[in-house]
Amino acid sequence: MIASNHNADITEEARFAHQDLLAFGKQALERRGMRAEQAEQVALRLLDADLLGHRSHGFWLLATYLERLEAGQIAVEGEVRVLNDSPAAFAWHANRLPGAWVMQRAIDTVRERARAQAMVCATIAECSHIGCLQSYLLPLVADNLLVMLSATNAGVASVAPFGGIDPVLTTNPLAFGIPTRGAPILVDQCTSLGSNTFFTAFAQRGESLPAQWLLDADGAPTDDPTVLSANPPGTVLPLGGIDFGYKGFGLGLAVEALTLALPGSGRRTRPDKFGQGVFLQVINPAMLGGLDAFLDETTWLADACHASRVRPGAPPVRLPGERALRLRQQQLVEGITLSADAVQRTAAWADKLGLAMPVEKKAEGHAAHAR
Amino acid sequence: MIASNHNADITEEARFAHQDLLAFGKQALERRGMRAEQAEQVALRLLDADLLGHRSHGFWLLATYLERLEAGQIAVEGEVRVLNDSPAAFAWHANRLPGAWVMQRAIDTVRERARAQAMVCATIAECSHIGCLQSYLLPLVADNLLVMLSATNAGVASVAPFGGIDPVLTTNPLAFGIPTRGAPILVDQCTSLGSNTFFTAFAQRGESLPAQWLLDADGAPTDDPTVLSANPPGTVLPLGGIDFGYKGFGLGLAVEALTLALPGSGRRTRPDKFGQGVFLQVINPAMLGGLDAFLDETTWLADACHASRVRPGAPPVRLPGERALRLRQQQLVEGITLSADAVQRTAAWADKLGLAMPVEKKAEGHAAHAR
Numbered sequence: 037m038i039a040s041n042h043n044a045d046i047t048e049e050a051r052f053a054h055q056d057l058l059a060f061g062k063q064a065l066e067r068r069g070m071r072a073e074q075a076e077q078v079a080l081r082l083l084d085a086d087l088l089g090h091r092s093h094g095f096w097l098l099a100t101y102l103e104r105l106e107a108g109q110i111a112v113e114g115e116v117r118v119l120n121d122s123p124a125a126f127a128w129h130a131n132r133l134p135g136a137w138v139m140q141r142a143i144d145t146v147r148e149r150a151r152a153q154a155m156v157c158a159t160i161a162e163c164s165h166i167g168c169l170q171s172y173l174l175p176l177v178a179d180n181l182l183v184m185l186s187a188t189n190a191g192v193a194s195v196a197p198f199g200g201i202d203p204v205l206t207t208n209p210l211a212f213g214i215p216t217r218g219a220p221i222l223v224d225q226c227t228s229l230g231s232n233t234f235f236t237a238f239a240q241r242g243e244s245l246p247a248q249w250l251l252d253a254d255g256a257p258t259d260d261p262t263v264l265s266a267n268p269p270g271t272v273l274p275l276g277g278i279d280f281g282y283k284g285f286g287l288g289l290a291v292e293a294l295t296l297a298l299p300g301s302g303r304r305t306r307p308d309k310f311g312q313g314v315f316l317q318v319i320n321p322a323m324l325g326g327l328d329a330f331l332d333e334t335t336w337l338a339d340a341c342h343a344s345r346v347r348p349g350a351p352p353v354r355l356p357g358e359r360a361l362r363l364r365q366q367q368l369v370e371g372i373t374l375s376a377d378a379v380q381r382t383a384a385w386a387d388k389l390g391l392a393m394p395v396e397k398k399a400e401g402h403a404a405h406a407r
Numbered sequence: 408m409i410a411s412n413h414n415a416d417i418t419e420e421a422r423f424a425h426q427d428l429l430a431f432g433k434q435a436l437e438r439r440g441m442r443a444e445q446a447e448q449v450a451l452r453l454l455d456a457d458l459l460g461h462r463s464h465g466f467w468l469l470a471t472y473l474e475r476l477e478a479g480q481i482a483v484e485g486e487v488r489v490l491n492d493s494p495a496a497f498a499w500h501a502n503r504l505p506g507a508w509v510m511q512r513a514i515d516t517v518r519e520r521a522r523a524q525a526m527v528c529a530t531i532a533e534c535s536h537i538g539c540l541q542s543y544l545l546p547l548v549a550d551n552l553l554v555m556l557s558a559t560n561a562g563v564a565s566v567a568p569f570g571g572i573d574p575v576l577t578t579n580p581l582a583f584g585i586p587t588r589g590a591p592i593l594v595d596q597c598t599s600l601g602s603n604t605f606f607t608a609f610a611q612r613g614e615s616l617p618a619q620w621l622l623d624a625d626g627a628p629t630d631d632p633t634v635l636s637a638n639p640p641g642t643v644l645p646l647g648g649i650d651f652g653y654k655g656f657g658l659g660l661a662v663e664a665l666t667l668a669l670p671g672s673g674r675r676t677r678p679d680k681f682g683q684g685v686f687l688q689v690i691n692p693a694m695l696g697g698l699d700a701f702l703d704e705t706t707w708l709a710d711a712c713h714a715s716r717v718r719p720g721a722p723p724v725r726l727p728g729e730r731a732l733r734l735r736q737q738q739l740v741e742g743i744t745l746s747a748d749a750v751q752r753t754a755a756w757a758d759k760l761g762l763a764m765p766v767e768k769k770a771e772g773h774a775a776h777a778r
Contacts, residue, residue: 153496155528197715247650275655296704
């Protein structure tokens with residue numbers, strides 16, 4: 037993390053206009069060598085994560101990306117290499133080019149092909165960090181495509197095989213985009229109990245976990261989040277925990293096969309930190325059981341879930357992505373709120389690059405927010 | 408369940424030769440109207456489940472299938488209707504024809520197409536019960552294909568949306584077959600904490616659950632398995648339980664989209680008990696990042712999992728399907744062990760159909776097992 041004495045006084049979150057953050061992000065990334073089209077896609081994707089409320093994958097990451105550009109861990113020259121291409125599938129090797137930019141091209145290609153193909157899949161080896169999976173689902177579900185997306189890092193290991201204590205896998209997220217006649221269902225979940233970031237946040241706040249969601253290095257269940265950074269480190273339990281963790285382990289193995297083995301570049305060959313493997317797949321319901329029938333069923337399902345009674349006093353049932361889409365609508369109008377830490381990291385890079393920091397957006401109709 | 412006074416004295420499990428159970432199963436199913444090729448596939452599939460140790464989907468089910476044939480809930484006449492067909496995907500409507508027979512044809516078709524296609528998927532609407540997902544993976548992983556398979560029943564609801572208390576979904580299994588250079592990884596897991604059968608077995612034995620894995624009808628966590636058959640019924644918690652059940656819920660929704668909405672026949676249109684929706688997909692690694700790279704990576708991963716240390720005194724790490732494949736090898740040689748209940752149900756139908764009950768196989772080199 038970058039410390040900045042100059043901006044050390046920033047201790048509160050702040051709100052900014054989307055366009056101002058976008059302009060700043062593009063400029064900063066270009067200053068560190070990205071081509072304009074790359075910088076635009078990367079900045080847009082970071083902001084999409086913030087819009088959906090996934091701050092750990094949002095503008096907070098800009099500083100990390102700038103550091104990686106400086107260190108040569110993200111490539112900016114060259115093109116994606118096509119390893120294989122057939123109508124229903126293509127395999128790319130991304131040579132560490134910017135993840136959001138590579139992904140945008142993959143999504144454009146998949147969308148185009150899904151007009152004539154019932155199903156299209158893409159694998160990408162050695163992509164730079166692609167960011168928030170959920171945000172990539174949006175243009176595809178808008179085309180009434182059923183999406184499956186997964187990405188993982190061959191260089192990160194924080195999850196042990198179920199029953200074991202050595203980290204081999206990582207938190208391996210799996211995302212599904214499901215169109216309905218109303219809001220889409222946007223599933224984006226790791227196959228462990230929580231993401232690495234989720235547990236790190238507890239450690240940074242000096243808090244214990246609410247329950248024993250981790251194993252220490254000897255395999256004993258613990259609520260201490262600092263075991264993940266201990267030496268030797270503990271591990272994150274797979275989804276299902278102590279009792280049913282073989283299920284999360286099984287799903288985690290499936291993600292490894294899809295995102296690392298299929299692209300042909302995984303833990304065996306690329307045990308470093310900065311490349312991601314990606315698996316993207318879309319299915320066109322119109323070319324299977326029919327689009328109307330598909331949407332009728334998914335809409336019925338969404339309605340039935342919403343109609344479920346809850347325990348007395350509990351909030352109504354929410355579908356995956358529902359809160360994120362609401363927050364997105366709100367922040368597109370009111371501006372994007374960045375955490376104090378994100379503001380501080382961004383301001384430090386503004387200083388370093390000689391760029392003007394985006395101007396804070398004041399809430400309309402309210403007194404200006406003191407900073 | 409079928410009661411048989413004549414065989415009420417059967418109280419122990421017993422072992423039979425595969426060929427004897429197969430011959431009996433085929434005859435019985437044919438006596439109740441199945442075509443010979445249908446009866447063979449269905450009997451084979453039940454035995455495959457027993458071989459892999461999944462008794463609830465094994466020969467125990469033969470009696471259920473015979474009952475359903477009598478009640479007209481499984482069709483035997485007619486053919487699968489093709490709703491859509493394109494190189495990478497086909498959608499069938501199975502008109503309640505025997506699940507194992509329909510699936511065998513789907514698998515043959517998918518295998519054939521995967522020689523020229525990087526990826527093929529199939530949806531099947533209104534299939535009769537297809538049985539054990541894991542066993543269908545075997546011929547496909549033997550062809551070095553990465554498999555994803557899911558099936559569910561639109562007429563069964565036992566899982567509430569996370570945060571709710573009304574059953575809307577069911578336990579919605581998801582299976583993945585992952586080839587390696589050694590034994591394949593065979594993931595087959597429901598997206599709830601356990602399957603309906605898993606909890607029913609506790610109730611039948613009069614036992615409480617080890618922990619609060621269910622909700623009662625008011626949404627209170629409980630270890631009482633009888634709540635699932637209460638009126639109104641309780642629900643099975645999604646994978647992740649009280650703390651992380653939104654993840655299992657998300658995966659369950661994805662299964663609903665794949666197996667019910669894509670085939671075009673789900674809970675909205677077909678809320679009865681005897682039809683399953685199926686989603687089957689294979690990916691040919693040779694046409695993406697390359698077969699050698701794929702197998703190198705999956706084999707490395709399997710080896711790394713096996714090499715993980717375990718807690719002192721704990722058994723070595725097992726990969727999904729490992730125990731099942733070992734049991735399969737063993738039972739192919741030594742015979743298939745049926746539970747006392749399965750023997751009893753089978754014997755009752757032998758009486759009813761006037762068929763000779765298969766002869767029990769004695770352990771070689773041991774004294775005959777008294778019955």
